[in-house]
Amino acid sequence: MQARKGGGKFRPVRVVAGCLTYLSNRASGFFSISSLLSLSLMIVITICNMAKSGHTVHVLSDCITSYDKKKLPEMPDYYESKGCSVQTLDETMQFLLLTKLNGNRSCNRINLTMINFKEITNANIWKVCTLEPFEEQKDFVAENIQSLAEAYATRNEGGNALPLAVYNDETLVGFIMIGKGTVGNEKESELIKKNYSLWRLMIDKKYQGKGFGRQTLDAAMALIRTYPFGKADKVWLSYEPENVRAREIYRKYGFVENGEMCGDEIIAVYDL
16 A cells, blocks of 8 residues: 655555555545455555654544344444444445445545534425424424524524524434523523523424434534634533433433533533
8 A cells, every 4th residue: 555645635555355445645545345345464564654754644434343143232432432423325425436436536535424404494494394303302402493493593682593504415314403602691600601602503303313313413513612602611501311312322422411400301411
């Protein structure tokens, strides 16, 4: 394998069968690992050497493995504890990724995240309002029409609210709303007054289980780090104690409960 850090363009370098690397100046290397056999000692050593030399390395794998089958359920948490981001790729994303790697090797970048946000306009507002979770989730998720009304009222009072439609490429899959600070409530904690909130996040029931929730969180954090409402140190959200699924999802992402409550809901905090 040959690699160098000079130059700004991505250069494809063949490593072993099933693996392809794209390198740029202090940028990144992408490995597509198509089978367990590809994850050889040579690749592990290569990845370590690239990381030591200043490259950021992303490893894309179609499976999670363990030498001990009994430990397989523990492996996602293990990889996350080592700083990895464990995500799922649906068949469409895998197809697009492999097509781009194998068929367009001159590309300057590979965009794995197809999730994008769009403003809510007359063209999509009613479609956003018809999005809904599963029946058993409805007690934990406000209707999108209510969220839009709250955003409208908050803005009218001089507050910060940014409702957005969540798309997978050009398909509407969910809704998100970001806020910062409070309006007219001096009793709120300093955390709530000074920081961003992930006010609402929902994925329509037809599109759950495809990794879009995690991708939406990633995209939301990237947006918040542009500080659309000014600088802040943290992002907070809240959920009902009975919402075990949401609690676990946010915990795995890195949100930490700080002991505060927002009404009857538990507050969890993420450091920017």
